[in-house]
Amino acid sequence: MISVDYRSRTPLYQQLVDNIEDAAARGFLPPDSQLPSVRALAMELSINPNTIQRAYTELERRGVVYSLAGRGSFVCGSPAALLKAKRERLLTQLASRMREGLELGLTLEELLQSCRWAAHTTTPSDVSRLTPPFEERSNSATVEANLDGRPDNSEGSDDHD
Secondary structure (H helix, E strand, C coil), X not given: CEEEECCCCCCHHHXXXXXXXXXXXXXXXXXXXXXXXXXXXXXXXXXXXXXXXXXXXXXXXXXXXXXXXXXEEEECXXXXXXXXXXXXXXXXXXXXXXXXXXHCCCCHHHHHHHHHHHHHCCCHHHHHHXXXXXXXXXXXXXXXXXXXXXCCCCCCCCCCC
């Protein structure tokens, strides 16, 4: 399932990239499985098709998907290889953010405390909703679509105009 939060500060294309990459890395999207067409996903999520195309292009650049002219986009690689690449990217980003925190005057202990808090208050399914204790939670408008193109009939997926 692909979901986007219109109120998030994260750009929509990045949310799509993160969701699809995560699903592929965790094996929810097996190798060579086809992603929804740009047009179908754009209609499903009420997003500009250019945004979907930008996400698919970024996924292809990262080696998560490959495109076949006239046929669509498909998941490539093994879930283990995708997960390894995603973990490496995450560790690089984490190191960068920690350096930034130190440059802003946070102590190493404050940074480690925040990491410990995140590790102890989060289950794998909670990770996408993680908000540190010092940030205010906002009400989010979220729209979801199944990766197979079927409408999501779960609770909380009302149409948003």
